[in-house]
């Protein structure tokens with residue numbers, strides 16, 4: 135029988151019993167071995183014995199990115215240095231890098247988790263996996279490679295090279311799987327089209343990580359590369375790295391590896407659980423991690439649980455795609471709105487481009503007003519603007535339950551930046567309307 139990396143649980147009860155064991159082990163481990171965690175636990179007056187059921191997780195203190203930065207260079211370290219075999223670090227866009235330690239078992243667990251991703255994507259040992267993400271301090275590349283080797287497929291570790299080399303490898307080696315960021319995959323899609331390589335390559339699957347991407351992007355990648363499936367791989371350096379879950383071939387949500395970590399979805403303001411299926415912040419607690427365990431780590435990433443069982447039959451629970459960051463949330467007429475919700479509505483309209491801006495104002499009569507600026511798709515006539523704007527506004531009302539005005543602007547007029555573009559402009563909090571820096 136072929137080796138499986140899936141857990142052997144038959145029911146949610148068995149999974150939860152396993153989670154409880156892992157949770158108890160983790161709280162004891164960090165309390166005994168990490169002065170940082172012991173202090174945190176003592177501050178809120180919690181001893182490891184307090185954890186008797188999974189629900190008791192609510193007594194545990196939260197951790198956040200600032201805890202990792204304060205403990206630089208070895209935050210959360212819970213084993214002696216002689217047991218640490220590797221470190222990885224997040225890219226550190228703000229402040230110090232977040233460095234995480236791995237023991238030999240942590241690396242082994244990560245490889246198994248990643249191998250499970252490839253199993254979920256239904257690869258076989260015949261597959262050739264071209265890895266186009268970075269190697270080094272950053273966890274991505276080496277994670278994809280370890281997982282691929284553990285799974286038993288052939289790794290083609292090209293890294294983030296130029297499209298020239300990637301195209302050559304796709305043709306010469308007939309790679310069947312391509313792993314990259316969404317923007318890299320899009321670049322490759324354009325290049326494959328430009329060089330007319332679609333019939334010369336054998337790409338079947340694309341695995342995208344690290345950035346949000348729209349359904350339009352996924353469609354484009356499939357059309358240009360000939361791939362049948364585009365998978366979404368979540369990943370956070372703090373939580374091993376990429377490879378902690380994957381959507382199955384039905385693409386109805388991301389199965390996550392609940393035997394390695396507990397995922398809570400909390401309201402980012404009250405830190406109480408949201409109702410099942412509602413959007414909130416992902417908060418993770420590891421169940422086996424030795425080097426740098428996480429206790430209720432606030433990821434700031436937003437998503438929702440998908441409570442319904444998956445038609446694929448896999449018992450592992452699912453969450454939705456990452457919908458943005460809790461820091462990006464804004465409140466409009468008492469409704470919590472995430473830019474990704476607007477993104478989602480807009481992406482269903484083919485007549486507009488993917489760039490947009492949301493402007494929030496206070497009107498004279500003290501009410502809030504939302505103006506959404508979107509670009510007309512390239513090549514379309516201005517004459518349809520009013521009708522499209524009307525339909526978008528209706529759809530926003532229907533899906534997000536707020537009134538908005540929609541303005542269609544010329545294609546290419548909204549600013550584009552390489553990194554995350556600023557999309558929400560809240561003029562309500564600006565006392566000097568002339569000075570706001572759009």
Ligand code: ZN
Nearest residue numbers: 382444446448
């Ligand atoms: Zn499934």
